[in-house]
Amino acid sequence: MKAIVINRHGGPEVLESARLPIPEAQPGEVLLRVAAAAVNPADCKWRAGMFQAFMPVSFPHVLGYDVAAEVVGGDGFAPGIRVFGMLDPIRKGGYAEYVAAPAEFLAEIPGTLDFATAAAIATAGLTGLQMVERGVNVQPGQSVLITGALGAVGRFALHFAKERGAYVVCAVRAAHRDAVMALGADMVLTLGEGPLGGAPFDHVIDTVGGEAVGRLCVDLKPGGRIVTAATTPIPADGLPASPEFFAVTPSSGDLQRLGQAVVSGAIEVPVAQIMPLDQVAEAHRLVEQGGQGGKIILAP
Ligand SMILES: NC(=O)c1ccc[n+]([C@@H]2O[C@H](COP(=O)([O-])OP(=O)(O)OC[C@H]3O[C@@H](n4cnc5c(N)ncnc54)[C@H](OP(=O)(O)O)[C@@H]3O)[C@@H](O)[C@H]2O)c1
Structure with missing residues (x-):
């Protein structure tokens, strides 16, 4: 089969086309014919070697977490069923014509949802949903700051925080202010404009990281949590709570909820380009x- 591999870490030029054997599905897995693979920011970080010191990969390595695909065979789904999901973050394998994946990491694509949109949901949707529900466990009436709320993860976090009845303050680029209000933000801040100096937040859900986010986190209530998915750390000095890194986990049940939310029109998942x-x-x-x-x- 055709696949894109890396044989070393580096810039985009290390991505190479290769012929590899079609993977074999192990017990509990399905073999998938990939129709769409989403490119996540993490793919670029794996390619560059950011995680090499603590999660080394062997070469040739096929990147790609997020796929939408047709089932060829295996356990858990009948052949021909359209599925989507986030693959194992270490094993990956999405940038290929075929990949084998545990059935428990996948969900059926609902209705007529297209492959490209389904692929775009997986990691971003799971991360946004899980940061709201498992990361900070948002409660009705709480005030939650979400940074990068117009991004792939942030827009899911915004949706699920609103669904839980939170008052959601979004910190975004100046150019994103109107768009994030249209998505349902209760209040919008321009990230980098300094502390709010107003009502404090019960929790912070961060997808950007860095000092500008840290300056907003000073307005956290005692007992509140700062949960971040970003690889750029939030400086912890002087903050009411230490930022906690959140790692997404594959989940078929969460994917089913995400798929339903998207197919019902409750969340829009923009696809910029199919290449x-x-x-x-x-x-x-x-x-x-x-x-x-x-x-x-x-x-x-
Ligand atoms: N820990 C985990 O399990 C996990 C899972 C998924 C993602 N992540 C990480 O989470 C981060 C976000 O992922 P994503 O897929 O949502 O990326 P994304 O779609 O690129 O969204 C990031 C959003 O933040 C905005 N942004 C970036 N820098 C900013 C700044 N300095 N000020 C204001 N806004 C800024 C971006 O705006 P522009 O588009 O205009 O730049 C975009 O709207 C990435 O670092 C990714 O690797 C981690």
């Missing part, structure tokens, strides 16, 4: 540049 697998290096450049306004999807 052939061969254009993966350009896809990585675009994701690293930011500002794409939606997911970049690879079509094998």
